[in-house]
C-alpha cells in the first residue's frame with residue numbers, strides 16, 4: 001500500500017449502449033464492460049485489489065445490491081467492494097471515490113464498473129416517475145414536476161438573460177449526433193440538420209425531442225491504480241501512452257431551483273459545476289480551461305444544459321456559450337472539441353454508465369486511439385463533467401497524458 | 404411457444420449488438436431471449452413530516468410560509484429549519500399573489516407523453532417570501548403572456564384531489 005502516489009487510468013471499457021439491450025441483463029452488460037476495460041488495461045483481473053460498482057436505480061434494474069451480484073459474476077469474491085450512487089452524477093462520484101481509495105492507500109488498484117437499465121425494457125413514464133423521486137418529492141413532484149421540466153425552466157431563464165437561441169441549442173444536437181457516427185458503441189448516431197432539431201416534436205419548451213439525450217441501456221468500466229501498481233501489473237504500461245487522473249472536483253447545490261440564491265446561480269446556472277471545476281482545475285494546475293484542455297466530455301442531458309455547462313466550467317463567459325457554439329469552437333476541428341463520443345445525446349444516457357463512459361472517451365482520445373473521424377490530434381489533457389439532479393451534485397475530472 | 408408461463412411476454416432471437424453472426428458471435432448459443440411481463444407495486448403510509456401544517460392549511464385556502472427568526476428570510480415552500488442558518492422557523496401566512504420567475508409549456512406529464520396532456524409549470528415568488536415555488540399554471544390560453552415579472556394569483560380547487568399540492572394552482576392575475 002502506497003498512499004499519495006500519482007494515480008493512473010489504466011484502462012477503459014464499454015459495452016454497446018442501446019435503446020434496449022434485451023440480449024442480456026444489466027449484470028451481463030456490466031461483465032462485458034468490465035472485461036473490455038480489464039483487457040484494455042492489460043491486467044490480470046485476479047490481481048485487481050478492489051471493485052467499485054456504480055448505478056443509480058436498483059428499482060429500474062429490478063435488482064437490489066447489484067454490487068454484491070456483480071462481484072460474484074466477475075469472480076471477485078472475497079475481495080472488497082463498494083457501491084456508489086449520485087443520480088446522474090454516479091459515474092463522476094465513482095471516479096472521485098476510486099481516486100480517493102487508491103490515493104489513500106486503501107488499495108492500489110480498483111475496477112470501476114457502472115450501468116443502469118433505463119431503456120425500453122421499462123416504460124418511459126415509469127422512468128420519469130421514478131426519477132422524479134430524486135428531486136423534491138412532497139412539493140415539486142406533487143405539483144406535477146419532473147426533470148425535463150426543471151431543465152426546461154432553467155433554459156427559459158438562460159434565454160431570457162442572454163438571448164440564447166433555439167438554433168444555438170440545435171447546433172449542440174447536430175454536433176453530438178454527428179460525433180456519435182464514428183462511435184460503434186453509440187445508440188443515436190445521426191446525420192441531422194439544425195432544421196431537423198427545430199422541427200422535431202415539442203417536449204417541454206424550449207426543448208424538442210432532438211434536444212434531449214435518450215434513456216438507454218449500457219455499461220462501462222475503468223481500471224484505476226497507483227503508478228507503481230500499474231508498472232508492476234499492467235502489460236499496457238510499457239507500450240501504451242500513460243494517462244493520469246490529475247484532478248477530481250465535486251460541488252453541490254440546493255435541490256429545488258427556486259431555493260438557489262439570486263442572481264447567481266439563479267435558475268440559469270450550475271453553481272455545483274463551477275465549484276467542482278474550480279476544485280479540479282486547482283488540483284491539475286489549469287488556469288485557462290479553453291486553452292489548457294484539448295478535449296472535453298460535457299454533461300449534455302439536454303442541448304441547453306451543455307451550453308450552460310460551458311459557462312460554469314469556465315470555457316467562456318456567461319452568455320457566450322451560444323455564439324461560440326455557432327462559430328464551431330466546440331466542434332471537432334474547433335478550439336475545444338466537446339462530446340467527441342457523441343455525449344449523452346449521441347452515445348446514450350444510462351446514468352450509472354455515462355460518467356464512466358466520458359472518461360473512457362477521454363482516455364482513448366489522449367492515447368490517440370479514437371477512430372480518425374473523431375480523433376483530436378495531439379490531445380494531451382481532457383475533462384469530464386457529469387452531474388445529478390439539476391446539478392444538485394456535480395463532479396469534474398481531469399485526465400492527462402504524460403510520455 | 405406454449406402458454407404454460409403466464410407472464411411470458413415473448414421470445415426474441417437477438418442479433419449481436421456488435422453485428423457479429425454465426426460462430427463469429429461468441430454468444431451465438433445464448434441469443435434466444437425470453438422476456439417476461441413484470442410489475443412491481445409499492446404502497447406507502449407517507450408522512451409529510453414537520454411541514455404538514457402547510458399542507459393542512461391548503462384545505463382552508465391558506466398559504467403558510469416559514470420565517471427565520473435569526474435572518475428574517477421567508478421560505479416558500481416552507482422549511483422547518485432555515486436553509487441558511489438552521490434556526491427553527493416560525494409559520495407566517497402569506498397572500499395568494501406573486502411574481503412569475505419562469506414558465507414552460509410541456510407536452511409531457513409524469514404519466515403521459517407526446518402531447519396527450521399538456522401542462523404549464525412555473526416558478527412563482529409569492530408576495531412576502533424570498534424563494535420561488537414550483538406550481539402548475541392553468542387556464543392560460545396564450546402562454547406568450549407568461550412573461551417573467553408578470554403578476555400571478557392563486558386559485559383553489561373545489562373538487563376533491565389526490566394530493567394536497569393539487570389544492571391550488573396559479574393563473575394570470577386579472
Ligand SMILES: [Zn+2]
Pocket residue numbers: 471472473474475476485486487488489490
Ligand atoms: Zn435564517
